[in-house]
Amino acid sequence: MATTSPGTRASTTEFVTNSLSARLPEFTYDPENGCTFDVWYNRYEDVITQDGATLDDAAKARLIVSKLDAAAFARFTNHILPKKPAEVSVADTVKTLQELFGHNTSVFARRYTYLRTQCSAEQMKCLVWICGLSASDYADIRAHALRKMEENPHLTLKELSAGIQQILDIRQDAKLLSSPLSPPTLPDVNAVSATRNRAKEPPSPCFRCGGSHSAKDCDYLEKTCHSCKRIGHKKGFCRNFNKRRKRNTKKKPRRNNxxxxxxxxxxxxxxxxxxxxxxxxxxxxxxxxxxxxxxxxxxxxxxxxxxxxxxxxxxxxxxxxxxxxxxxxxxxxxxxxxxxxxxxxxxxxxxxxxxxxxxxxxxxxxxxxxxxxxxxxxxAVSATTLAKLRSSLTTQLQKQFATVFAPGLGRCTKSKASLKLKPDATPVFRKARPVPYAVLPRLSQEIDRLIAANVLSTVDHSDWAATIVVVQKKNGSIRLCADFSTGLNNALDQHQHPLPTPDDIFTKLNGGQYFSQLDLAEAYLQLEVDEESRPLLTINTHQGLYRFNRLPFGVKSAPAIFQQQMDTMIAGLDGTAAYLDDIIVTGKTINEHNARLEAVLRRIHDYGFRVRLEKCSFLQTEIRYLGFIVNAKGRQPDPAKIEAIHNMPPPKDVSQLRAFLGLVNFYGNFVKNLHNLRVPLDALTKKAATFLWTPACQSSFDRIKAILKSDLLLTHYDPSLPIVVAADASNYGIGAVLSHQFPNGSEKAIYHASRP
CATH class of the missing domain: 2.40.70.10 (Acid Proteases)
Structure with a gap:
């Protein structure tokens, strides 16, 4: 079993002490405002005893004494004379500080002060009402209500309850949005039928003819009387009809049926x-x-x-x-x-x-x-209804954009890719690598397919040649990949066009309720290469030399060239973003989403690209994109990606630790004050640091994984909403959070930033 030297233990104790000291605020005695040592110690006791479990009692006592301000420290040291602070145990230190810096007034005096406090009737009503919100679930509601009372001392109970009710309504709506869409199990709409007279004996004979039926069903309703020449009754019933008409003119309007x-x-x-x-x-x-x-x-x-x-x-x-x-x-x-x-x-x-x-x-x-x-x-669109709309939309798009969804390889008609060599570049020719005999037949078929699609052309001689790598796909087919890292990539100038960051993309998706994803088939190969660049893209195979006529994977400047083409194609389209060959479209309503999707497909058609239908998804309420889950509420880490981080074992060396921290940094904007959580881990990555995995490191490792596993959510950026910026700094790093303030007063994080 490995042993730890005294020097290493002292270094670890000093590190933990400094780490905890940075987290504890200085104690200042102010009993008038409730700042007593009891309050301070109750709040930070767990930090001292739990997080400082590796410290001995003397170190804990030194830590507590070091957080006293100048006045409190002087009073404490004078009180314990002739002893020195280092000679007092941690228990006696806490007990002495509680006695010295407790309430300096009697219970009677404090009660008297409370009873002398004056407030209006409405303020008392509000306070009593807030006291009724005692459940832990209402903690944020209580805080919001008290803040409202501080902002407006003349707030009435009616105004306060209306504001709180608005918050509860918003919560109720949020629950509705987060619940799965499914057909309602209870009757949502009831048709109320009009009351109708059933076939039964009327209470009195018909006044039009004297028959045993209702007057409205009488055969004489539209016939003319031979006696008085009026319409609506039988001869001999003129008097009854006239009386009835007079009564009807005095009656109140009948109830609408x-x-x-x-x-x-x-x-x-x-x-x-x-x-x-x-x-x-x-x-x-x-x-x-x-x-x-x-x-x-x-x-x-x-x-x-x-x-x-x-x-x-x-x-x-x-x-x-x-x-x-x-x-x-x-x-x-x-x-x-x-x-x-x-x-x-x-x-x-x-x-x-x-x-x-x-x-x-x-x-x-x-x-x-x-x-x-x-x-x-x-x-209110149910999952069943949405599925029907999705199926109908897919069928419609297939008919409307048949060439876009057609099998085969598309060809961009707007521009061609151009590769630029460095001034001092020299050709590099590599021999063909051996390929397993079992793969040769399928490799030959793939080369023939690419020749038929005009992706490859046969050449007899070339100054440049790269080797190939054969990669097997999930469906059993193979992909021919050129290894341009063997010479060409070092000789190429980088194409200057930035790839969009996830934040750039998700900003364009603000306000979206429905989403669609489009995947271009063999994306780079749909972009032709100009004649001057083609000799550079020669590959050496078991069948000889071939030259790429299209932009292949593996070229250093290919991602930037292709991204520039995508950005040009979707320019001016609202609710649309592209990361290389993966295009995403969103809309606030189904109609808006469908209109935007058609506009994107129309652009794709105009540019000559083709889309792989089986890899597309249409009219979704939630999608996976760039390692995130995106929906109307915002974005959160993809659980599948987080699961990989959560299953990682503790690192055994610095390289494994750096790999873990690299994965964590990808989702760092979801975690508040990540720099504070990483302190023990970052210390191990410093130059000349000894890799010693301490309990503090394990605790930091576990806490980071637990936080990433929790319900993390960032709301979409909305230029129309106010922005709140909050920043914090410590001895170990800086942290900041960018939030939106919503009309109801709530704040939701857009982005967390952290740096050691």
Whole structure:
């Protein structure tokens, strides 16, 4: 078993002490503001005892004393005379500091001060209401409410509750967006049939003819009386008809008997399937369920009482639920309403059901209609419906862009690739490498295929020649790859065009709800090479020399050349980004997405490229792209990639540690203050450092993997939203976070930056 020298143990203790000291703030005694040693120690006790588990008691005592400010340190050292701080145990040090720097007033004095505190009735209501949010799930809600009270001391309980309700509504909507799209299991829409008179004996004989049927079904309804020459009754019933007409003119208008459609009124429906909005009715905020499938707006009896019991007029409709049970309608009233600043006026029907926001209110204000139904309609598309739309879209695109999806290799008609040699470049000719005999038949077939596609041409002589490498694909076929690293790449000037970073690409996807991916078939080979560059691209095979007429994989400048061509092709197209041969298209709605997708395919057609249909995906709500999962909420690391990091064993040397840190850095913008987590690991990568895997290193290693495994999410960048920048620095690095501030006051991270 390896032994540790005393010098190494001292170095490790010093490192851990310095690391913990950087994390602990200085203690300043301020009892008036609640800054006592008890408060400070309770907060950082775990840092000292758990993270400093490798330290002995003397080192822990030194650590605590070192965090006292000048005044506290002087008072402590004077109190323990004639002892020195190093002679006092950690337990006695903590006990002494608690006695010296505790509350310096009696309980009676503190209670007296509390009772003398004055606040208005509304402030007291708000504080009592906040105290009721005691559950741990409401911690952020409590913090938000207290912050609102600090910002506005005159805040009323009604205003505070309305603000909190808005936050809860947004959470409810977020749950709806994050839940899997699936057909609803409960009745979402109930058609309420009009009440109809069944075939039964009428209460009185027909006044038109005296028969045993209803007057509206009478055969004399449109016949002329031979006596009075009036239409609508039989001879001899003129008097009855006239009396009836007089009575009908005095009657109140009959209740409208039209068919009304309302949403499910069941109170036990799963809340995750619903969207709620806070609606202000006659000045009073009311939480209502949003349903774009409801023709009328309903208000529960409880909410009607809350808004002040406005006077009710007779019911306008007879409502029944899906199971044909009658819904008792108390009446209706006209009112003014507003939703998120949009105002309107309409009828509100009071019924023994949940409060429901219907289309009669939604459609009154156009911005309100687009705001509510736009999102709700998109999000309400079930998985089954989306699959049908996807299938229909795929079929339509195949017919509309048949040449783009046709088998075979495309050819760019807009430009050709050009390779530039360095001034001092000299030709390099390499002999053919031996190829396994079992692969020779398939290699010959692949060469013949490339010759038929005009990718390769036979040559008899060349100053340049590169070897080849045969790679087997997943489907069993092979790929012929040229190894230009043997000479040509060193002689080429680099093509100056940057590849887009993931941040560049995801910025273009801002606001997208639906996504499609296009994959160009044998991407580089669709781009021709000019005549001057072709001799440089000669390969040496078992069959002799061949020259590439198209841009092959493996050329140093090929990625930049091809990326420049892609950027030129998609220039000016909204919601579209390309990383080499992988093109992504997005849209806020299905129609917008489809229009943008067609525009991209039209460009691809104009440029002569072809797309591999089996590797494309259309109309998705979530895609994997560049090692990330992208959806409407933002982006997060691909779980498959994170799983590879999570399964990595602890490194055995510096090279393995650097490999681990390289993988972590790829997702570093998801992790806040990564530089602090990496401190023990970064210390091992320094020059002349001894590789000693300590418990602190293992703890840092495990914490980084655990954080990457957690629910990490970055929101999309939106130029229309305010940006909040927060930065922090320590002895071990700097960290920053770029966030968006949303209209509801919440903040979501766009990017985390960290550097040792």
């Amino acid at each position: 039209q068919v009304v459609v309302v949403a499910s009124t069941a109170t036990n429906a799963a809340p995750v399937k619903r969207i709620y909005r806070t609606v202000t009715i006659n000045g009073t905020p009311t939480r209502m369920r949003l349903d774009t499938g409801a023709d009328v707006t309903l208000l529960s009896l409880k909410d009607w009482i809350t808004i002040g019991r406005p006077k009710l007029l007779p019911p306008l409709f007879a409502l029944r639920s899906a199971d044909n049970k009658e819904i008792k309608v108390r009446g209706h009233f006209q009112c003014n309403f507003s939703i998120e600043g949009h105002e309107g006026r309409g009828n509100c029907h009071v019924a023994d059901t949940a409060s429901l926001l219907g289309l009669d209110w939604i459609t009154q204000v156009e911005p309100l209609f687009h705001q509510l139904t736009g999102n709700a309609t998109c999000n």
